[in-house]
Amino acid sequence: MDALRRLFPYLRPYRAYALLSLATLTALVFLDLAIPRLIQRIIDDGIRPGNQDVVLSTAALMLLISLLSAGVAIGNNLFSVRTGEGVARDLRADLFDRIQGFSFGNLDRQRTGLLMVRLTSDVNALKHLTQISLRIGTRAPMMMVGSLLLMIQTSPPLALTLLPLLTVTSLLIGIFIFRMEPLFRVVQQKLDRLNTVLQENIAGARLARGFSRADFEIGKFDAANRDFANHSIRVMRFMSTMQPLLALCVNAGMVVVIWAGGLQAIEGTLSLGQVVAFGNYLLTMMTPLIMMTMLSNTWAAGLASARRVGEVFADPPEVQDLPGARALPEDLSPTLEMNNVRFAYASAGGDDVLHDIALAATPGQTLAILGATGAGKTSLINLIPRFYDTRAGTVRVGGEDIRTVTQRSLRKRIAIVPQEALLFSGTIRENIAYGKPDASLAEIEAAARAAQAHDFISALPEGYDSHVEARGANFSGGQKQRLSIARALLPHPDILILDDSTSAVDVETETRIQDAMALSAASRLTVVVAQRISTVLKADQIIVLEHGQIAARGSHRELLASSPIYREIYDSQLGGGLPGVRA
Known part of the structure; x- marks a missing residue:
């Protein structure tokens, strides 16, 4: 009863x-x-x-x-x-x-x-x-x-x-x-x-x-x-x-x-x-x-x-706003810091999947996280918008401990393109404007151009009003990823997180997307997760994760010189070289 x-x-x-x-x-x-x-x-x-x-x-x-x-x-x-x-x-x-x-x-x-x-x-x-x-x-x-x-x-x-x-x-x-x-x-x-x-x-x-x-x-x-x-x-x-x-x-x-x-x-x-x-x-x-x-x-x-x-x-949310949590300041400088962070999934038996993570990134930088499957890349970026709480250590955005601010105000400043590009049933226009429903068509087109999606959208009979089936079933993997990137770019987030989000596009298209995003990245912090090394070559800072720990960090050139793991990844993927890129 x-x-x-x-x-x-x-x-x-x-x-x-x-x-x-x-x-x-x-x-x-x-x-x-x-x-x-x-x-x-x-x-x-x-x-x-x-x-x-x-x-x-x-x-x-x-x-x-x-x-x-x-x-x-x-x-x-x-x-x-x-x-x-x-x-x-x-x-x-x-x-x-x-x-x-x-x-x-x-x-x-x-x-x-x-x-x-x-x-x-x-x-x-x-x-x-x-x-x-x-x-x-x-x-x-x-x-x-x-x-x-x-x-x-x-x-x-x-x-x-x-x-x-x-x-x-x-x-x-x-x-x-x-x-x-x-x-x-x-x-x-x-x-x-x-x-x-x-x-x-x-x-x-x-x-x-x-x-x-x-x-x-x-x-x-x-x-x-x-x-x-x-x-x-x-x-x-x-x-x-x-x-x-x-x-x-x-x-x-x-x-x-x-x-x-x-x-x-x-x-x-x-x-x-x-x-x-x-x-x-x-x-x-x-x-x-x-x-x-x-x-x-x-x-x-x-x-x-x-x-x-x-x-x-009766199942309380594991992540909740603390009493007295405040909104992030509007004039926040989008810096990111992690200090001695440890993390474990409760459903995985409680063993740590991230160990003593420490990193820092500033506005305008691109922070790349590289590692094999299961290294902990996605687990790490899920801590930034506080999808999970850390077991130990702190995560700071703009100098603020994210546990002391409201989740809503934190996530409004962050846009994420997940590994699996998910589209909702509706139109292309509605999908791109998901994070900014009042966006004008000009804004939507600008975001689509930056994501290299405008050309294939324009080629469709209905253009931006073309129908999207559930989960984007009527688009290819690369098209879905580009639409997801456009959706993330439209609100002009302070922190943009790309979780292996160009894995289904060719290297040439990926390079054009990176160049287009770089034009508007002066005040934005971009975090890129990848397994493909071509995705991270131009990053200001690259972190190599191995078994949940930072195995190496630095720029592309620094890591080639100092990190055997990075050099092994580079040689296995780009041993023959990449046009326009020199070791």
Whole structure:
């Protein structure tokens, strides 16, 4: 129940609809409970004495009540749907906001497929839970209590005769509800696994095809799919066993009513109409019980979903603004310093991936970070915008310890072009202007020219209004990288970070991009991460990373003379020389 308490604040904005739903539900219960009494009147006061007027007038009243019940039921459904949809919309928005505030460490821990399930399936399960609770979850106990009271009023001895059967039925329902929740929790876990496998397969479809691993992926999905189906069958098997038992209880109850009630009617202690009314009240009481068991899967799924959504809200961002954090000054000089920095990923077992990193760079400089895959290059640059916090040491931008300033003000001064050039569905214009939505077309074109993207954009039929498919699927790797560079250049950041962002373009295009960016780099600090040595030749300072440590630093010429590691990289990549470059 603690997990469900999180829903209560989301009900407050819609309490008017919820109260109207409860009010219409109460009216509906009273109207439904009136029908058996009217049937009793038709039999005892109309049919038996042969009074046609009583039969017609009471039947007309039943018709009127039925029409009124239908109208009230429609209103109840509308109010409950409005409440459930509102709760789901607000919960989904808050959940999305929470995920947007996650640090990279949180996202490393919470897999994409699972977060997608939380935002979609789990929120929908809670929506259904809200709606069902306002319709049947509240109506069922009211119908049961009302029917039981009217049964006792009609014939206390007959009601007492049914007490053992009602007790057994209640115990069966309790066992059913108690067992369903853990079963559904396991089913939801299996569904999580299935969704994760599916999401990873779709994201890596090209890779699977490229390595002819389609059969392996099909097998992996089939295993997860089979596991989910097997556990779902267990739940359905349990439900299919319980429902006939409850139906048996209802039928046994009707047999008792006909037998014991019939005897009382023969003896004259009960009228025939009262026996029929009593039987109707029994059905009115037992039917909601059976409906509750049928809907207990909704309850169990909603409870499991509430726990899972609660886990997302309970996961605090690993990187947070400290109390009293201030914005970076507008006139900040974009310097960068790292002093004795150590860093480790929590998800990697806590072993340091960066050891005692110390560096400094000033405005107008290009700082290059070179190293093999796994050397720690991306880990290092992720510390600059504070995507992660250091384990030890400090990172300073403009002389300010980045832990003492707001993340928003820090990241507004930094632009990053990641290793994987990610484009959003929309237009080229919208993608380039992502960091500066109010940019003019002239500004967008200038950024595209600097990134050597203007020519291929202009060649497209729609130009800058050309459609971009999800993840930029309709552009080549080099085109996506150039569009990503244009997006980063447009806001004129104080610090520009290029994480191996020209790996998919040829050396000649890369050189033109570097020359164009150099024209506007006088007051900007540029950090370039690369594996290709041609990318870093013109850098003011080159840092060579090896196993998370700085193995060498200096300019290209200095490192050729002093660093065997750098010289080995240079010879292996450019042993034959590069046009316009001399050792």
